[in-house]
Amino acid sequence: MKDLLTLADLTPDEMRHILDLAVAIKQDWKAGKDTPYLKNKTLGMIFQKPSLRTRVSFDVAMLQLGGHGLYLSPNEIQLGKRESVADVARVISRYVNVVMARVFGHADIVELARYADVPIINGLSDYSHPCQGMADFLTILEHKGGFQGKKLVYLGDGNNVSTSLLFGAALLGMDYTIATPRGYELHPASWALAERLAAQTGAHLEATYDPFAAVRGADVIYTDTWTSMGQEAEAERRRKIFPPYQVNREKLALAKEDVIVMHCLPAHRGEEVTDEVADGPHSRLFDQAENRLHAQKAILVWALDAEPQG
Numbered sequence: 001m002k003d004l005l006t007l008a009d010l011t012p013d014e015m016r017h018i019l020d021l022a023v024a025i026k027q028d029w030k031a032g033k034d035t036p037y038l039k040n041k042t043l044g045m046i047f048q049k050p051s052l053r054t055r056v057s058f059d060v061a062m063l064q065l066g067g068h069g070l071y072l073s074p075n076e077i078q079l080g081k082r083e084s085v086a087d088v089a090r091v092i093s094r095y096v097n098v099v100m101a102r103v104f105g106h107a108d109i110v111e112l113a114r115y116a117d118v119p120i121i122n123g124l125s126d127y128s129h130p131c132q133g134m135a136d137f138l139t140i141l142e143h144k145g146g147f148q149g150k151k152l153v154y155l156g157d158g159n160n161v162s163t164s165l166l167f168g169a170a171l172l173g174m175d176y177t178i179a180t181p182r183g184y185e186l187h188p189a190s191w192a193l194a195e196r197l198a199a200q201t202g203a204h205l206e207a208t209y210d211p212f213a214a215v216r217g218a219d220v221i222y223t224d225t226w227t228s229m230g231q232e233a234e235a236e237r238r239r240k241i242f243p244p245y246q247v248n249r250e251k252l253a254l255a256k257e258d259v260i261v262m263h264c265l266p267a268h269r270g271e272e273v274t275d276e277v278a279d280g281p282h283s284r285l286f287d288q289a290e291n292r293l294h295a296q297k298a299i300l301v302w303a304l305d306a307e308p309q310g
Ligand code: CP
Pocket: 050, 051, 052, 053, 054, 055, 124, 132, 264, 265, 266
């Protein structure tokens, strides 16, 4: 079964392959060509949390691929509350061809994948956001032309998004530096996994507490909200700790002249990124959001072995 629970589930070849597929599918989309690779297929979309990008881009992706997306809101399925995750997996597998789920605890998506007979795609968990990562590396490929020898710098929380960037960079041979406050680092097990992948590609991976040292020579500066969904009770405390990690004019001045700025969105403008930077000439925030559509089409086509022939 081709599940995508984290980018670290992929080999470097699979990661490149899905990116190449995304590039081709996007080209066709731009040329107005139909790509009905998932004709009559149905995607079940289970959400435990709110969403704009994930919900809309998966729904539209299925429509444009000739299939159908079925939105299941947090109130409907109530994963693990109304019935067990295993039973949800067993039942939904009888109706749909593939499932995308956005969950709080990563264990829930692992459990879904364990009991489902169809591919499971992680649409965000507390540990990982692989669809975001795929769209982000597509964006970097388009704007930087490649990954080797390029420096991706993430400032802020060691969270699901920065973990996915760590794995993606390791798979693609891109250098990655993450600067977090003390106590908000990425998990040591994620580093161990990423280092094993990086040994195959030559990616240089680094962690620091110094955001100014981190951004020196950056080709890409990336940030995300300081408080993720589910951590709202910590928001006040985090607002006091994270300001040195804000992406602003001073940080950009230390990076390469042609640095691009990325953010998975939604943004808390004025916190992790200033308006000036988010709306400035280096920002690629909305290209990145668009690329969710193209990257996820490629993930769906890959997961369902529906790749265009010839
Ligand atoms: N970046 C992202 O996943 O956005 P949503 O939470 O709106 O889906």
